[in-house]
Amino acid sequence: MDLFEALETTRSIRRFSDAPVTDDEIVTCVRAATQAPSGGNIQPWQFLVARDADTKRAIGDVYRRAYDRYEPALLRVRPPARSSEEEASFQRMARASRHLAEHLGEAPALVLVLMPNISMTLEDDRGPLDVGTPFASVYPAVQNLMLAARGLGIGTTLTTVYRIYQDELRAVCGIPDRYEIVALVPMGRPRRPFCVGRRRPVEQVTHWGRFGSKSTPGR
DSSP states (O other): OOHHHHHHHOOBOOOBOSOOOOHHHHHHHHHHHTTSOOGGGOOOOEEEEEOSHHHHHHHHHHHHHHHHHHHHHHHHHOOOOSSHHHHHHHHHHHHHHHHHHHHGGGSSEEEEEEEEOOOOOEEETTEEEOOOOGGGGTHHHHHHHHHHHHHTTOEEOOBOGGGGGHHHHHHHHTOOTTEEEEEEEEEEOBSSOOOOOOOOOHHHHOOSSSTTOOSOTTO
């Protein structure tokens, strides 16, 4: 598959068919994930793959209860849609998200991405040096996992809604308290074909040299 086709069609897939995902395919995706860059090459990731029905069902129960709190809180602060097309797009996303919440435990595989609860903040004689969240050293691996899955015809989505009840999820999977669960990625064959997502035009979100400057250099 062409790299740019994979990049443009690796969308959030929240509805899965009954077609299987093999252990070998999951290992291939995790191997790709471990090739991602990380700060100082610390490679802080661990991957927990849930395959058996009881574990997936328990994870799904935690996720559904978390989503039951998340959805109404989100809807309360959502700004009005700017167009009928935007409203229709949001409603499609909302229905798909609710479907995932109700059926997460039925996905062929669930991958939990973990990292130690660490800080990357250093200090010098003038105080702390904020170099950003350590999660930045894990999310490239999550993207690699999802891109590799796309190359194998497997759909994924990255969700963190479970963090409302993260301690419960740790208990379900036997994860020590010192690990953060930074992502939950369900894997399965999509019910519908992959396609390019609707996104804002690149010109609308790109600035050159200074914020607000939309002209490319040389123009």
